[in-house]
Amino acid sequence: MPLARSIVSAALLGSSVARALPHEPRHTESPDVQVSCPSTPDGAGPELLDAFVSYSVELAFWPDFGGNLSHPNTFSNNLLDNLGELQGTKPHIRVGGNTQDYAIYDPDLPTATKGIVVPSRSPDYPYYLTIGPSFFESYQTFPSVKYAHGFNLAKNGSAARRSLVESAKVACKVLGEDDRFLLWELGNEPDLYKTSAQGIKRPADWDEEDYVREWKDGTAAIRDAIAEACPEMASDARYKYMAPSFAGTSNSLDPNEVWADGLDGRRDIAWISQHNYIDGATQPGVTLQGTLMNHTRTASSVTPLVSLARNLSAAHPALPFVLGETNSLYNQGAPGLSDSFGAALWGLDFRLHSAARGVAAVHMHQGTGYRYAAWQPVATATGRRRTRAPYYGDAAAAAMVGARARGPARVRELAAAERAVAYAAYEGAGLARLMAISLDAYNGTGAAAEAAARPAATFALGLPEGCAREARVARLMAGGSDAVAGVTWDGVSFDWELDEGRPVVVGNATRDERVAVGEDGVMVLEVPHSSAAMVRVDC
Numbered sequence: 321m322p323l324a325r326s327i328v329s330a331a332l333l334g335s336s337v338a339r340a341l342p343h344e345p346r347h348t349e350s351p352d353v354q355v356s357c358p359s360t361p362d363g364a365g366p367e368l369l370d371a372f373v374s375y376s377v378e379l380a381f382w383p384d385f386g387g388n389l390s391h392p393n394t395f396s397n398n399l400l401d402n403l404g405e406l407q408g409t410k411p412h413i414r415v416g417g418n419t420q421d422y423a424i425y426d427p428d429l430p431t432a433t434k435g436i437v438v439p440s441r442s443p444d445y446p447y448y449l450t451i452g453p454s455f456f457e458s459y460q461t462f463p464s465v466k467y468a469h470g471f472n473l474a475k476n477g478s479a480a481r482r483s484l485v486e487s488a489k490v491a492c493k494v495l496g497e498d499d500r501f502l503l504w505e506l507g508n509e510p511d512l513y514k515t516s517a518q519g520i521k522r523p524a525d526w527d528e529e530d531y532v533r534e535w536k537d538g539t540a541a542i543r544d545a546i547a548e549a550c551p552e553m554a555s556d557a558r559y560k561y562m563a564p565s566f567a568g569t570s571n572s573l574d575p576n577e578v579w580a581d582g583l584d585g586r587r588d589i590a591w592i593s594q595h596n597y598i599d600g601a602t603q604p605g606v607t608l609q610g611t612l613m614n615h616t617r618t619a620s621s622v623t624p625l626v627s628l629a630r631n632l633s634a635a636h637p638a639l640p641f642v643l644g645e646t647n648s649l650y651n652q653g654a655p656g657l658s659d660s661f662g663a664a665l666w667g668l669d670f671r672l673h674s675a676a677r678g679v680a681a682v683h684m685h686q687g688t689g690y691r692y693a694a695w696q697p698v699a700t701a702t703g704r705r706r707t708r709a710p711y712y713g714d715a716a717a718a719a720m721v722g723a724r725a726r727g728p729a730r731v732r733e734l735a736a737a738e739r740a741v742a743y744a745a746y747e748g749a750g751l752a753r754l755m756a757i758s759l760d761a762y763n764g765t766g767a768a769a770e771a772a773a774r775p776a777a778t779f780a781l782g783l784p785e786g787c788a789r790e791a792r793v794a795r796l797m798a799g800g801s802d803a804v805a806g807v808t809w810d811g812v813s814f815d816w817e818l819d820e821g822r823p824v825v826v827g828n829a830t831r832d833e834r835v836a837v838g839e840d841g842v843m844v845l846e847v848p849h850s851s852a853a854m855v856r857v858d859c
């Protein structure tokens with residue numbers, strides 16, 4: 321555990337004090353983290369997809385997030401634009417989740433959706449769901465965003481199958497225009513169909529071969545429908561899926577086996593997609609410090625995915641491995657944990673660790689009223705419209721992978737203690753940025769905060785030869801790990817209340833801070849507990 325250092329506290333939050341930060345390197349006797357950073361990306365994670373920072377949106381709530389043609393959700397679009405500025409490409413959106421496997425298309429439904437919540441199944445989203453033609457308007461509201469649309473595999477009776485085929489004809493028309501189409505998906509987490517607490521969908525003897533046969537039958541029927549309605553979307557080059565979208569690597573279907581059984585026999589899969597949650601919202605023992613602000617926990621959750629990605633890469637070297645749906649705690653997150661600034665730090669660490677270990681894109685799952693959501697797109701009984709703390713972790717991750725002016729992005733993990741992590745990001749052949757994250761919980765409210773200054777962790781980061789002697793620092797900051805508001809990235813707020821999600825420089829957070837690089841090539845960075853600092857180096 322990093323040493324507590326009572327140095328900065330409010331200093332790093334006040335711009336006037338920030339200017340007084342040491343410009344000469346401080347040669348601390350014992351930094352909490354001391355690493356040197358290789359000059360080339362050899363041995364770093366693989367090249368990331370352009371939209372590495374991406375989202376998944378629960379299908380039933382997609383009209384809330386996207387709005388429709390007469391009422392586009394410009395707040396959502398502003399938040400996506402911010403990330404597009406930072407990473408060079410707006411996030412992709414996969415529209416799916418449990419409700420994808422409940423949705424039945426009704427061409428006569430006058431509204432976008434009609435849902436019935438069954439609290440014993442889930443209080444957070446409808447168990448019965450019908451979608452109408454205007455549902456697809458929500459795909460037409462954001463400029464320059466690509467989508468993966470999720471079809472229903474779980475409901476497989478003849479009426480559901482007719483509805484599937486009809487919905488494909490509508491979806492392909494909308495997604496075929498304006499370069500909106502990314503991929504299709506058929507079925508959400510079919511490895512839970514036999515066991516799900518939200519309802520059993522297949523008999524106990526349903527196995528990998530049955531799944532592969534159903535998936536191939538379903539995708540063949542969808543292709544026929546698309547060939548009829550949108551022939552240009554049915555070509556080998558464009559007719560592509562993300563699959564198998566399993567919840568895990570060791571549930572009731574083995575992902576290794578479905579690929580071995582020929583899931584991609586028709587070569588219509590573009591991305592290997594898996595889902596992941598590091599723990600559950602109501603699981604005993606889940607805490608901010610012990611679970612989300614715990615790099616060891618995050619890494620152990622990612623380890624099986626890395627193993628699976630390696631297993632599949634031999635037979636499918638051209639297919640990127642992505643997390644098509646993921647977030648902190650399954651069952652839509654827990655208040656006080658998933659909605660806090662600590663969860664923003666978790667999201668940053670999770671995305672970068674995944675990148676360093678072979679995950680090419682990470683789609684954080686969203687829904688209206690979800691405790692882990694990055695923003696609440698509309699006001700409902702579940703809360704007012706607002707930017708939520710986790711969004712700021714997404715912004716920091718987008719800045720870290722960068723706009724890639726000099727080439728593809730790759731990420732390397734430099735140091736990985738339980739509560740102090742450092743990463744390097746490369747653009748093309750060169751080192752571009754470093755990120756230091758302190759995962760020591762610091763409560764910004766309460767007696768403890770008033771009594772003591774905020775401690776900091778010290779990172780001594782050795783740069784390769786030839787880097788400039790000064791670098792610019794951008795901080796991910798809030799009052800404490802328990803904060804659910806007042807978060808900034810690089811001195812900027814994206815809060816709804818300030819300018820509807822557009823960036824606003826706020827006076828009380830640091831911006832344009834510089835850090836010096838010593839004669840020995842070492843840069844010493846103080847990172848207040850429960851915050852992160854990114855350094856743009858010039859190497």
Ligand SMILES: *[C@@H]1O[C@H](CO)[C@@H](O)[C@H](O)[C@H]1NC(C)=O
Pocket residue numbers: 387388389390391430431432454
């Ligand atoms: C579009 O959205 C507005 C606001 O939510 C809603 O009132 C309207 O009914 C929607 N239009 C359609 C065609 O669904």
Ligand SMILES: *[C@@H]1O[C@H](CO)[C@@H](O)[C@H](O)[C@H]1NC(C)=O
Pocket residue numbers: 476477521522523526534537
């Ligand atoms: C639908 O699922 C059942 C199991 O619940 C399975 O026996 C049947 O073969 C499936 N139908 C199709 C068309 O795949």
Ligand SMILES: *[C@@H]1O[C@H](CO)[C@@H](O)[C@H](O)[C@H]1NC(C)=O
Pocket residue numbers: 609610611614616617620738
């Ligand atoms: C952090 O996670 C690891 C792995 O799950 C666990 O062994 C350790 O106890 C956790 N730390 C805390 C403080 O709970």
Ligand SMILES: *[C@@H]1O[C@H](CO)[C@@H](O)[C@H](O)[C@H]1NC(C)=O
Pocket residue numbers: 569576624625627628631
């Ligand atoms: C990868 O393959 C090895 C060897 O077959 C197996 O033991 C391991 O469980 C696989 N990993 C995953 C996550 O399925």
Ligand SMILES: *[C@@H]1O[C@H](CO)[C@@H](O)[C@H](O)[C@H]1NC(C)=O
Pocket residue numbers: 761762763768
């Ligand atoms: C912060 O507050 C929570 C809840 O009151 C408590 O469990 C935790 O120990 C506190 N953490 C620190 C670092 O003071």
Ligand SMILES: *[C@@H]1O[C@H](CO)[C@@H](O)[C@H](O)[C@H]1NC(C)=O
Pocket residue numbers: 333798799805806807826827828829
């Ligand atoms: C900074 O100012 C914003 C409003 O401009 C406020 O919401 C936030 O809490 C302040 N942050 C800190 C750390 O004082």
